[in-house]
Amino acid sequence: MFDEHKNSVISIIKWFFWATVIGLVVGVLDALFLKALDAAITFRQDIPLFYIGLPFVLYGVAVLGRKVAKRDIDYSTDAVINKINSYRPISFISIFKGFVLSIVTMATGGSAGKEAPCADVGAGISSILARLMRMNPQDQRKMMICGVSAGFAGVFGVPISGALFGLEVLWAGHIFYEVMFPALVAGITAFQVTSFLGVDYIYHPLHFVPVFSEQFFLKMIVAGMFFGLVSVLFIEISKFIRVLFRYLALKTRPFWACVIGGLFLVAVGYFISPLYLGLGMPGIENVLSGNPPDSPFGFLYKMITTSVTFAAGGIGGIVTPIFFVGAQAGAMLADFLRVDSATLAALGLVAVLAGTANTPLAASIMAIELFGPEIAPYAAVACVISFLVTGQQSIYPSQRISLEGGKAGEGPVLQTRPVYESAEQKMPTRKGLIKKTLWKMVKHLIPTKTK
Numbered sequence: 001m002f003d004e005h006k007n008s009v010i011s012i013i014k015w016f017f018w019a020t021v022i023g024l025v026v027g028v029l030d031a032l033f034l035k036a037l038d039a040a041i042t043f044r045q046d047i048p049l050f051y052i053g054l055p056f057v058l059y060g061v062a063v064l065g066r067k068v069a070k071r072d073i074d075y076s077t078d079a080v081i082n083k084i085n086s087y088r089p090i091s092f093i094s095i096f097k098g099f100v101l102s103i104v105t106m107a108t109g110g111s112a113g114k115e116a117p118c119a120d121v122g123a124g125i126s127s128i129l130a131r132l133m134r135m136n137p138q139d140q141r142k143m144m145i146c147g148v149s150a151g152f153a154g155v156f157g158v159p160i161s162g163a164l165f166g167l168e169v170l171w172a173g174h175i176f177y178e179v180m181f182p183a184l185v186a187g188i189t190a191f192q193v194t195s196f197l198g199v200d201y202i203y204h205p206l207h208f209v210p211v212f213s214e215q216f217f218l219k220m221i222v223a224g225m226f227f228g229l230v231s232v233l234f235i236e237i238s239k240f241i242r243v244l245f246r247y248l249a250l251k252t253r254p255f256w257a258c259v260i261g262g263l264f265l266v267a268v269g270y271f272i273s274p275l276y277l278g279l280g281m282p283g284i285e286n287v288l289s290g291n292p293p294d295s296p297f298g299f300l301y302k303m304i305t306t307s308v309t310f311a312a313g314g315i316g317g318i319v320t321p322i323f324f325v326g327a328q329a330g331a332m333l334a335d336f337l338r339v340d341s342a343t344l345a346a347l348g349l350v351a352v353l354a355g356t357a358n359t360p361l362a363a364s365i366m367a368i369e370l371f372g373p374e375i376a377p378y379a380a381v382a383c384v385i386s387f388l389v390t391g392q393q394s395i396y397p398s399q400r401i402s403l404e405g406g407k408a409g410e411g412p413v414l415q416t417r418p419v420y421e422s423a424e425q426k427m428p429t430r431k432g433l434i435k436k437t438l439w440k441m442v443k444h445l446i447p448t449k450t451k
Contacts, residue, residue, distance in 0.1 A: 364380045
């Protein structure tokens with residue numbers, strides 16, 4: 001008994017040390033990446049029609065990312081999830097690609113997010129450190145999870161929810177409690193380091209929160225269902241455009257797929273608004289300040305531009321575009337439900353994250369860290385309902401999902417999703433893709449019969 005407690009204390013001290021080291025290193029690299037990204041965005045703001053070169057930029061990014069060092073392509077959050085779940089390391093070249101090419105993508109107008117490079121850097125550096133220390137595969141995996149948590153916490157300034165997001169996003173339905181303590185230490189340390197180095201974050205404490213009542217509670221249920229459907233729409237649009245561009249690359253050449261995607265983004269920026277290109281932070285901050293969205297279809301535009309950016313070769317994360325989509329969708333819904341616009345935009349930001357990434361716990365806590373404790377009960381309701389509406393789908397194809405078995409006593413079942421990972425696989429027709437996408441959206445509105 002005494003030996004067991006002694007080993008637990010030693011383990012806590014050991015992981016406190018390693019998590020602190022990871023938090024320090026990842027925090028510095030997060031700050032470096034964010035400062036570099038801000039400098040690149042500031043530089044191109046003075047350039048008229050900065051997005052005009054996207055067709056060729058996307059092709060260049062695609063060639064550098066996929067053709068140079070072909071095996072080192074772990075520069076997305078989904079790739080990091082896949083590596084961690086399969087107990088495989090991340091190479092230094094992948095870290096470098098994610099760091100540099102994502103800045104190029106976002107600075108030139110590609111619609112992407114800033115969390116994937118930081119998560120990739122965190123997981124990759126932790127993986128390299130673990131291999132240098134000759135840790136066993138289980139400890140290497142723990143180190144990589146800590147790196148992802150530190151990356152998320154440092155990039156968004158949310159030490160608790162960022163750490164939990166790194167745990168929750170790997171496997172929906174299962175949280176790695178054995179890694180929770182080091183992940184929290186790494187996340188808090190990374191946040192402290194980035195804050196010390198002068199990184200600015202989004203904080204919008206809500207000054208107006210309606211009194212909790214039955215009527216408002218029902219509105220939150222409706223809002224949660226709406227955000228769940230928005231999440232499903234985002235996932236299905238992403239799948240549809242990904243398959244469409246792979247089919248296009250197969251029938252023509254990858255160059256033309258990148259050029260066509262880039263020309264589409266240029267058209268959106270010129271004829272609609274450049275607000276839906278790039279990182280999109282002004283579109284998030286505008287509606288969180290209580291201002292109406294520029295367009296009622298702004299969330300839909302962002303879904304499409306983000307999906308096209310990735311399908312056409314762009315590199316970056318998807319959480320920041322998810323924030324944009326959720327905030328814009330919430331602000332659009334505010335007039336219909338007669339709810340304060342800033343409040344519903346804040347709820348949409350976290351609820352769509354909960355639905356698309358299957359992370360209701362992290363999203364609920366993120367609402368408190370970003371918008372204040374008063375929003376907690378509303379955020380919890382919206383996030384959980386959005387998560388339930390989304391069901392077995394995820395914006396991350398490599399995410400694992402544990403579901404209860406169909407019969408009593410079968411226990412959890414690992415749910416896998418077919419993904420078109422190569423051009424050699426059979427591609428569905430365009431008509432079939434549209435029918436399948438529409439049916440999946442409608443299916444979420446039809447109650448399931450229980451035996």
